[in-house]
Amino acid sequence: MREEIRTRLEVLKGIHTNLYENDFLLTWRQSEADLRAVILTAEILERFYAANLDARAFRGGLAVSIFRDKSTRTRFSFASAASLLGLSLMDLDETKTQVAHGETVRETANMISFLTEVIGIRDDMFIGEGHEYMAEVSEAVAEGHRQGVLPQKPAILNLQCDRDHPTQTMADLMHLERTFGSLEELRGRKIAMTWAHSPAYGKPLSVPQGIVGLLTRFGMEVVLAHPEGYGLMPELGEVARRQASESGGSFSVVNSMAEAFEGADVVYPKSWAPYEVMRQRTEYLRAGQADKLEALEKEGLAMNEKHKDWECTEELMATTRGGTALYMHCLPADITGVTCEAGEVAESVFDRYRLATYREASHKPYVMAAMMLCNRFEHPDRVLFRLRSQALPRHYTD
Amino acid sequence: MREEIRTRLEVLKGIHTNLYENDFLLTWRQSEADLRAVILTAEILERFYAANLDARAFRGGLAVSIFRDKSTRTRFSFASAASLLGLSLMDLDETKTQVAHGETVRETANMISFLTEVIGIRDDMFIGEGHEYMAEVSEAVAEGHRQGVLPQKPAILNLQCDRDHPTQTMADLMHLERTFGSLEELRGRKIAMTWAHSPAYGKPLSVPQGIVGLLTRFGMEVVLAHPEGYGLMPELGEVARRQASESGGSFSVVNSMAEAFEGADVVYPKSWAPYEVMRQRTEYLRAGQADKLEALEKEGLAMNEKHKDWECTEELMATTRGGTALYMHCLPADITGVTCEAGEVAESVFDRYRLATYREASHKPYVMAAMMLCNRFEHPDRVLFRLRSQALPRHYTD
């Protein structure tokens, strides 16, 4: 294991990235080298953990989380990444603070950052808001650092915004790499990122957007499928098309789940809200129009109900390549007959892939820790080499 | 102090337990060797602390707490134990997460456990629920570990369930050992575990159950006293009787506080709800019958009111052995004239033993840390030997 770490560190050393002190907010704004460096660092950290090696590059300092939406897995992944690197977790709970009382984002960002190395933010509820908020926090701490207020510039981690969910999709990419052997092995493989029915309203678009925005870079045949009216943010189509053409892959949008599944190597059936509904929702919320919001929710749910046939069934799975496509999900899934009456996936399909989806999720803490390391250190390979040489046990063995 | 640690470590080394990677959920399911090993480890950790020795067997990793009921002392004991061993605390606050949104326990258990060493759970509100929930989480992470999802199997710590409260009762046992000199000195001593009046409704049964389920193993004369209708879960009577007979002690149930106190070496007067009421409460809650629940609460309170004479008074204390029985309580106590009009204990009695009850509670962080160590390490003695040799100061001295 220690030898595996060494060879990977040699590769990492050779990758020239732009990650140091630059915030990784949207995968499609990062170079391929950036993506490869993060994945490689995450893999090295997984091996550190397995080899019982202490990976604490920090001796104290804060990892701050700001969750503007409920979260279990992302919250725990972030806490795990912080602990892995030696940082103390601190949650900015906006209900307990004065944030709601007119403080400006710029000021708060600096006030929480005097000894802070990382700020992880989840803000995925409103189209046109999440990414802007992260960019605003990023600029605020950058100014604070330039002006000598902050001794260091905390890394901003996108824990899910309205546009992208990079810690999820990078973990998904690691799962694909593990499943098919390498990133190169993804070339030419077909992935069906499809809408699926859910009884819930208002699920974010960041996962499907993030998936088509990331996987089109690796030469995959990416097919996005959804009922009419469930399109993604328009810019994503352009991004996906351009990237697919550059990487030698393809990107297409269809309105049929069956067409997407046909011969697919990978399927990712998952519900999301219609972009137009989400956009209007933000507008009504800003205007405080509660009655219109309520009507919109009803409309959204009624739209969903028309597409109960968008379910990942055994019949559909049988049409994939060899009938054995990899089923993926960011969890929790809406499982028909288990967590709801009519959901995204049939019980027997989910059951077969349940543990695989757990493994898919297991990469998230390491992806987050890798993003932290690559942002906060100019040469993460040197830091990790040093930690490997030091070779302190993560826990005492007996 | 360091010599005291060494001799105890030698004893610990000689105890063969079944604790490694096995969850300690109910004391009566553990061997006597298991109990002795936990207590001995807790005592060693207390000496580590007093000797200003660093006891951090871990360098990072999570200690997760799940509190399904309010808690101060248990919450802080758990946090203290985690910090003592070098773990980062992370609370699963079910109001902030998606747990309430249909996620299955199995999935959540794995999602929070990728870098988790311990999960402490308090779930004591509903008869027939708490222990089952813990067992479910335990099985879920065991499966995750077997299937390669989790690199380690987190220890599940019972921080109070509907049946037992092992971290409390093991701390109580340490308090008795300290008071009387040794576990062997408990043999033949009489303990009165008695119901006492409280103006509060719905106090858990886990402390009296845990006390009779634990102290009957050490040759004590255990007398359980309560008004009619306040019996414990039926299985506890069987457990207590069997254990008493095996240990050469005794177990009896009486309906008189005076009879229980007569000649007792130890008294533990504490309120709890009638088992039958608690059982019905769970039923009504599951069925969502709010009106029946309200009626039940009234009934429960009215029952309590009939037994205001079940108070630990000076008169009763005078009837104990030499008039100087040890008064115990898990705190907070309902003190007549102080925290309520008519409670479990007279003010003057409580005052005399107040600091003793604080000391009783002081063992809890060490009991929890001991359970963590014994579950996560096959040879906790070796880990502690190593920490003792390393001899890093817990804080710098000047």
Place this chain on the structure above:
Amino acid sequence: MREEIRTRLEVLKGIHTNLYENDFLLTWRQSEADLRAVILTAEILERFYAANLDARAFRGGLAVSIFRDKSTRTRFSFASAASLLGLSLMDLDETKTQVAHGETVRETANMISFLTEVIGIRDDMFIGEGHEYMAEVSEAVAEGHRQGVLPQKPAILNLQCDRDHPTQTMADLMHLERTFGSLEELRGRKIAMTWAHSPAYGKPLSVPQGIVGLLTRFGMEVVLAHPEGYGLMPELGEVARRQASESGGSFSVVNSMAEAFEGADVVYPKSWAPYEVMRQRTEYLRAGQADKLEALEKEGLAMNEKHKDWECTEELMATTRGGTALYMHCLPADITGVTCEAGEVAESVFDRYRLATYREASHKPYVMAAMMLCNRFEHPDRVLFRLRSQALPRHYTD
């Protein structure tokens, strides 16, 4: 930097304080040596951080926070200080615990302190309550320590009470020292601590009280200005007058913002509630008189409205010494046209000093850490010397 640390440690070594195991609750009860030692220690810790030196004097143990009022910056400063020194943060959230259920303060204070090094408390809402609560907790853990319940006596940190806000005002003092070159350079300088208009009700008096209670000790010309009816707690006037006379400075109270600003070196315009209103508020709250409370709030807000002209404008700033007085604020400020319609300060004035107020705030984590160190160690200089010799990097460099 390491040499700067050494010379300051030599000075610290020579200061004889009364801080060890004594709680620093009100600056005016501490000796000047105490104040100088805390500031010097804070400055040394700032240099440790800048020099990338590990300052963790503790290996585990809890830093407990109790916030009885909303807080962002104080909450994060406390967490940062704890992490800097190697302590684990634990918040006592009174809504999640049994504190509200009749537990006495004395008992809870001990129950949360078995492995606790510091308890930080914010309790600033009610006149006549906050300081008393802190003193009660302080006495409770002192008793616990004397009686052998607690192996150590946790330091109580005043994170803002009804009387004083020492971590804020000590950070303010560091800001003045940094701005003017030394504490000696403050002698003879005029500071205007003035009331300013705010649309908010019930802002604490602890900052103006703390400022006049602290800065009158350094030979400054302290002018307190407020509209009639906005006087501070009576005892503060006496304290300020006595201290000013002892230090060779002065203290005066005027009812004109213009008079206070005239020729000032420093201005601190900030809103607060009238003492009499705050006093009555506590009374009504205790008596549960909701209607009277509501009327009082209306009255308070109406009073504020009469004094909209109490705003720190460019015109007023122009009258200060050279037109360039240092503007100070504890943040968040009510900025006219930005965070409210009519506030404490004009936008252009605030903008000019915005980064300076951030720097002012940046000292707080170090002041808190310094108070922790000076309370918990008899010779903090020796602890810091040792950490400096050990010279572990705070984070790995590459």
